[in-house]
Each structure stands twice: as structure tokens, then as C-alpha cells.
Amino acid sequence: MIQTNLSFWEKKSYFNNIDVAIIGSGIVGLNAAIALQQKNKKLKIIVLERGVLPSGASTKNAGFACFGSSSELLDDLSKHSENEVFSLVEKRWKGLLRLRKNIGDKALDFKQYGGYEIFDKKIIFQNCLAQTDYLNKHISKIISQKNIFSNAENKIKSFGFQNVVGMIENTQEGQIDTGKMMFALLKKAQSLGIIILNASGVKSFTEEKDSVQISTENGFYIDAKKMLIATNGFAKQFLPDYPVNPARAQVLITSPIKNLKIKGTFHYDKGYYYFRNFEDRILFGGARNLDFKTEETTEMGLTDLVQNRLEHLLKTMILPKTNFTIEQRWSGIMGIGTKKSVIIKAVSKNIFCAVRLGGMGIAIGSLIGEEAAEMVEKSL
Secondary structure (H helix, E strand, O other): OOOOOOOHHHHHHHHOOEEEEEEOOOHHHHHHHHHHHHHOOOOOEEEEOOOOOOOOOOOOOOOEEOOOOHHHHHHHHOOOOHHHHHHHHHHHHHHHHHHHHHHOHHHHOOEOOOEEEEEOOHHHHHHHHHOHHHHHHHHHHHHOOOOOEEEOHHHHHHHOOOOOOEEEEEOOOEEOOHHHHHHHHHHHHHHOOOEEEOOOOEEEEEEOOOOEEEEEOOOOEEEEEEEEEOOHHHHHHOOOOOOOEEEEEEEEEEOOOOOOOOOOEEEEOOOOEEEEEEOOEEEEEEOHHHOHHHHOOOOOOOOHHHHHHHHHHHHHHHOOOOOOOEEEEEEEEEEEOOOOOOEEEEOOOOEEEEEOOOOOHHHHHHHHHHHHHHHHHHHO
16 A cells, blocks of 8 residues: 555555565665575565665764774673673674675775774773783684784874873774765665665554555555564664664764874774774764763764763873864764674564664674575565
């Protein structure tokens, strides 16, 4: 059933005989759609996106190709089992390899400058440094590289940092251009004949015996045999009882800085802060740990508390002797929970979900999308 003011051609070409409807055109949604279409070229797949561009974090993240800093992983190990933590690291690593294979390093503008974690407290740095052999032992089994984490105190001065007392390097980190990644995914999906409808947020849906009837905010009514929820940070709208909550991440980027010394991806304070160079600019985000409650929202926006903290760290730690201006600020919505494992499962006979990426969408989005596609395909 579809609204009556559409033409015969529009109904026939866009809305008839839909096999799979995917909610969300972010990293997971598009990868799932692509994988499904490649598995079965006869499938008719439609992707419904509430925004003009993906609305969550896929086009708004910092572009880190990473699997976790040392302090973040050690913090995870205090809350999860060893097997859970390193299984997730493996998923992140395999997901990054899959992303690079599927799209290509050139299209991603992938650069492996390496990653670093900076510390402003000696005791925390020393505790993390003491665990590098342990982390290297486990992660080396996953990525077949030795000495991934190492002491990088000798490089602090070369980056021009101030009030930094320690630094740990991760040789296997990289960075990408998030916009180019999503543009490439959209282009690939469209080339396969996947229908993508932007500004078509899902208002409600009803499951029938062999289909799902979907109502969109712009008045469309769509029947699909199967439906996949891939909205991550916005999942509560459709899965109110599932343990996945929104988490807003605020970001800023500077204007170009002449003779910028900083190159690579950088983490601070268990991964709650993160910055990198983009060409000759600094992109900086995080600080939601200053006020978890306020940042647990699906509302895009900025707060003085977070933005002032980011600027303060730029001035006192990251760019202490450099004049800079902020060119742009924005925010994105992640999906998180008390556990960092992804929720990928059948909600019912015809409805499936792949949500709660825990702020690691770039790393695991490709892999999770493909796993979701396999799950849905088996049910058809």
C-alpha cells in the first residue's frame, strides 16, 4: 500500500515487491544492503534514511581507523572478560581490513600515520606502560604484528605538546576521510540497484505473518518481506527494551595551521578524548564523560561545558604555542551500552537488528553489516 498521489511508475519502480527494507543508511545499513544484493542479485532492497545524509555518526565521526588505546583496553578489561575484550579487538581489526578491501585505501584516503595515547598523569602512564607487553602478546595473535604498543616519550617534544608526561604509540592505527568513505558506500550501493530514500524517517511499523508494513514520516507506506534496523544511536525508538542508548559526541575542527607538527591519531583519558590531523588542521572531539547524562541524547547540538573543555585542552596541551581559530563545530550520535558487544539478532520472524557499535563504527561497521546481511538472507 502506498500513498495515492504517487504515479504508477513510482509505485512500480520504487515500492512494489520489496524483499528487504533497511532502516538507516549509515555504515552498517549500507554494508548490509550491499552484501545482501551481492549474495542475491534478484533481491529488491530499499534503504530508508531519516536525514538528507546519514543522521547518526557515520558522516560525523572523527575518521579514526583504530581498535582501542591502551588505557581504554585496560579499562575494558576491568569490566569485561579477557575473551570479550580481545574478541572485540579482533572484530575491529577484521572490520577495518574488510572496509579497506571493499572500498580501497585510495577511495578512503586511508593513511597509516600511527596512533598515540597521551597522558597528563605519570602514575596512569606508568601503569599503562607496564601492561604493554601483555597487550602486545594478545593483540599480536590477532594482527600478526609485534610490538604494536611502545613507549613514545621521546616524541612528545616533536609534536609540541605541553603538560604531557607520557605517550604510548600504536603502530597499527590509521585515519580516513569519513565523507569519502560514505560517498563510496553510497555510490556502490546505488550501482547495484539498491533504492535509497533520504528524508524518509520511519514513523512506525507493523509485523504481519510474512511481511512488515512500514509507515514513514513523509507519508509513504511500504510492505517488505523483511526489515533490518541499523539505526545504532537511534535504536531506542524502535527497540525500547534493548540495552542500547544514544551517546552524543561533540567535535570541532580548526582552520588550517601553518607548519602543523602533529600527524597521526591521538587518544586521551581512556579514549574519551580524541584528536588527529586532517591535512594541516586539528580535528578534536569527545569530553562526553564530563556530563554523561546530558550527552545521552538523540538531539544534535553543542554544549558550552564540552566545547570549552575541548578549547582549553587545545590551548594548554595540544597547541600551546600556536595561534588557531575554530572553523566548525558539530555533533553525532553513537549507540552504546554497559557492554561493548554489538547487538545483532532476530527481533522476531521478519524483523532484525544490528545496533550498539560502541563508538567503533568505522572499525566494525563493514563486518557487522555483512553479518546482518547473512542473518537476513537466511530468513528469506
